[in-house]
Amino acid sequence: MNPSFAADLMERARDKGPVTIGLVGAGQMGTDLIVQIALMQGIRIGAVAVRSRPQNAISAALSAGHRPDELVEVANASAIDRAIETGRIAITTDLEALAAAGRIEVIIDATGHPESGAIVAEAAIRHGKHIVMLNVEADITIGRHFKAEAEKAGVIYTGAAGDEPAAALELVCFARALGMTVVAAGKGKNNALNFDAVPDDYVAEATARDMNPRVLVEFVDGSKTMVEMVALANATGLEPDKPGLHGPRASKEELAEVLIPVSHGGVLSKRGCVDYTIGKGVAPGVFCVVEPNHQRVLERMTDLHVGKGPFFTLHRPYHLTSLETPLTAARAVLYGTADLQPLDHPVAETAAVAKRDLAPGTVLGRIGEYDYRGWSMRWADARRERLLPLGLAERARVTKPIRKGELLSHDNCAVDDSLTIVRLRRQLDLADQRFLKADAA
Template sequence: MELVRKLKQRQAEGNPVSVGLIGCGQMGSGLAHTINNIDGMTVRAIADIDPQRGIATFREMGVPRDAICSAETAGQLQDALAAHRVAVTPNAELLTQAETIEANVEATGVPDVGAFIALRSIENRKPIIMLNVETDVTVGAHLNHLARKTGALYTVASGDEPGVCKMLFDQAVLMGFEVICLGKCKNNPIDYDMTPQRCEAEARSKDMNSKILASFIDGTKTMVEMAAVSNATGLLPDRPGMHGAKVEIEDLARTFVPREAGGIFAHRGTVEYSTGRFAPGVFAVVYTDDARIRKDMKFITKAEGPYYLHYRPYHLCDLETPQSIAEAVLLHEVTVAAETMHSEVVAVAKRNLQAGARIGGIGSADIYGRIYTYAEAQKQKAVPLGIAPGGVVTRDIAKGEVLSQTAFAPDDSTFIYKLRQQQDEWLVREGRSA
């Protein structure tokens, strides 16, 4: 890859890669600042339900107030961009239509919004880079299929765990190793009872949305991230929810291996997480029985094998996302995307839910996510997490019970529900379901 050279060339030509940003919360605003420090790439427009957040972010980046335009219509947005000014808008769809924006990044974290924006970007042949993994694990396989079919590009971003885990996976495969386990370290044990109210003070101290923080603490984000890894690689959770064992770096290659090798897994090829002390690291446990490769690994790493640890001590979230943008625009390359469904994140009741109740979304006091194999989730008629928000309980559901189609009715008016129906039909029709 020659991304830096190509970006510098774009800068020298006065034609930096033009980026649209949908969602200007913690991740989105951080990405905008990162891009602001990169030669050859620039944020031209920000869409957010609160346009003042976009204005504040541009001002923090040193953009004069009179160079920031408010755009309510496609014409206003196009006029602003043509005049070499930046724009903010509450209407994210406008960014998917703007000719001078070369790629969009979706960073809202709202599954329904992410599905809509991704599809509209694909329909307009505009690369879409997803920091919204919640959308990806729900309808990402279908979106990727549509993008490849039409010559567009859909990808989950580098920097989040799915992107860096996929990097480790590809590197291991290209070195001839069998990937036994891909995983991440979660920096705290799961608290399934966490609510936005309970973590509000902590969220405020970290400048975070309390629902987003709750979804980290209740384990939903970890389940979502590792499901995205599973769907992109074919590796599977060893059991529903994964093991989540507290394992330190030095023991990963002894613990996250098959039982016949003294580990905890019933099968080879897993996704997993640990609550050890190496967060925010990600890892791959790999295997080879080739005597020569084992000899070389002994010489290079001093490890005995045949199981080896490939470890990256960090993932830098939105700070690494510009690499995916550059790869998408300059090379037309995907960072990570699903070809089919291998795993599903299903909705689980966080408390007793009574018939007739309309439930909240991800990170609410009502539900959390748990990873299952896609086959098992289908068998249980489990409701995918991404289509659960706003649905109605049709019979009482006990705390800890998986929401099933026999006891829960999703909101069928949402965009993501309709797209998920299309995905289910496509998978059956093409015989591509796991």
């Protein structure tokens, strides 16, 4: 963290006004963002775009302490600009208007929906806006496309601080900067793990936690963990060691004895993997298991009570999800930097696996519902088997019988060609095919 960051935000506000954010989505994460940004100096919400319920955004803004007269519903970009110029927050159902508004500097996608994320990012970059994706599902599917498009447009495409991939990346970069070998990196799983979870069984818990049952199930059935670990893999080059990851019941103290190579008594086939644990003391944090490359360093880390060695666990005991995300937006504007970006060529993929038997003709629902869940694996293996990326599964039609536990693929499902995310992923796949042919030659 830049020690002058807070001072830089205040200086920016004094000289040019606060960094002005356009937010898309006013669900749980969007509401958190509206509240958090209201508490910060040097940064503000300029406009909020919602698909169909402006009252959700209005309620979120009121809960953050904004007065009713500070909020105005608008229908076009010029009206958004006028609202911002008079110190108000514009509420709109027109995403294109938000993206086109000249006073908006950076857009945060807080929809958590793959197709929505694709549409938001495409509009943001087309209108020359930085884009922060609090939407890992979209990022792992087509993030590389938007990274390249943003570079052409001279803007920043970035994942969000506060999500586990960005938090774990901090530890990975720290370890690599110190010349240590990264053996494994990942997260502690926050919710109970139940691969068979469906929304009907989690209505009471979701209501108590002010969540949508489908969103809660995306966490419980493992999909979110698989997505997050693929995002970390594709930002670092670390790979899933096996399909579905190991997910051991390793406590914080045990990580450096478990997520290490088999040759040293652990479960990994090699160094350099992503994984998660359901053991105690890790969640809601992230970790990085490292190996010092000199005896003197090993002795010092032991002396400093980091662990017993020869492997050590670096642990960040928290991630603040959407509460940290405004920092990413501000850094994109102030410094032109990204907190999380995919590499040019992926190493991991989140495929979709059936949660129940699926008959031909079935049109698949959303992540966290009844039909499928996420499954992490190596990108090359997923590509060879023509597996269906998780972010393309919604609205796909089943073309052959699929048994529970079977992976969805382009051979047993037909994707919805009308979706933006399908179109953009096809472009990526074609580019990857050209790269693979050139590499083989």
